[in-house]
Amino acid sequence: MTKTILVAQGQSLQVQLWKLVLESQRHSVLLTSPHMNLLEVAKVQPLDLMVVDMTTGLFNPYAFCRDCHSQLPDTPVILTHHARRHIEPAERRWAIYQGAAEVIPGLAAASDILDSLDRIYKAAKWSLPIDTDALYTVLEQAGLMPGEPNPVPSPTAPPQTAIQTPTAPPQSVKSEEPTEAKSSAPQVKYRLMYRGRPVN
Structure with missing residues (x-):
């Protein structure tokens, strides 16, 4: 009516x-x-x-x-x-x-x-x-149906990946530590500590 x-x-x-x-x-x-x-x-x-x-x-x-x-x-x-x-x-x-x-x-x-x-x-x-x-x-x-819900999640996604990316450098730091240990410490000590195996 x-x-x-x-x-x-x-x-x-x-x-x-x-x-x-x-x-x-x-x-x-x-x-x-x-x-x-x-x-x-x-x-x-x-x-x-x-x-x-x-x-x-x-x-x-x-x-x-x-x-x-x-x-x-x-x-x-x-x-x-x-x-x-x-x-x-x-x-x-x-x-x-x-x-x-x-x-x-x-x-x-x-x-x-x-x-x-x-x-x-x-x-x-x-x-x-x-x-x-x-x-x-x-x-x-009138162009109102697409709405704003779809564009909203996309701007919030990049900050999450950006926050996670700084966690990558510690892997390179760990990879550098063994090289420094090899160069500064004798190889015999390194072999004695390697995987907890006694080497004669």
């Missing part, structure tokens, strides 16, 4: 990502600027959800959530924080207490995007399934 979602984001990259992700799930996405009076926009256009950037500094996101909760109780508000990858539990509890349905980081890696969608659906109490095939298709087309 198609939902109508208002997206108000301060960063153009976040605007594009939210539009891409939500439209992949066949939702109708309305884009607007955080400069607008979002409450008035929501009153004019019936909405199923609002995804609002709380970091623009153009309005008090908690006051906005209180107003929406009192005037539009059936329209959940998802607050996003594009610069933070982790939302503190206390901040999340406070936002929900103020009327937000959920607080999530901005969209980034593919795994984060799937988790964000799942959290939004649960917060909005939607029983809709997430079309992961459609989601991963659009993310792959």
Whole structure:
């Protein structure tokens, strides 16, 4: 079932990502600027959800959530924080207490995007399934699916080999010690100590 979602984001990259992700799930996405009076926009256009950037500094996101909760109780508000990858539990509890349905980081890696969608659906109490095939298709087309997990192990591998290489010189040191022993000590003493065999 198609939902109508208002997206108000301060960063153009976040605007594009939210539009891409939500439209992949066949939702109708309305884009607007955080400069607008979002409450008035929501009153004019019936909405199923609002995804609002709380970091623009153009309005008090908690006051906005209180107003929406009192005037539009059936329209959940998802607050996003594009610069933070982790939302503190206390901040999340406070936002929900103020009327937000959920607080999530901005969209980034593919795994984060799937988790964000799942959290939004649960917060909005939607029983809709997430079309992961459609989601991963659009993310792959946007160049987000390769992700960073593959490049990460490769830079960490060379330092391990570099650390192991300095352990090679002690072999050459050991090989030099017998030669010095042969040149400085008589061969008779060396034969007496060789493998613990007494030589007459």
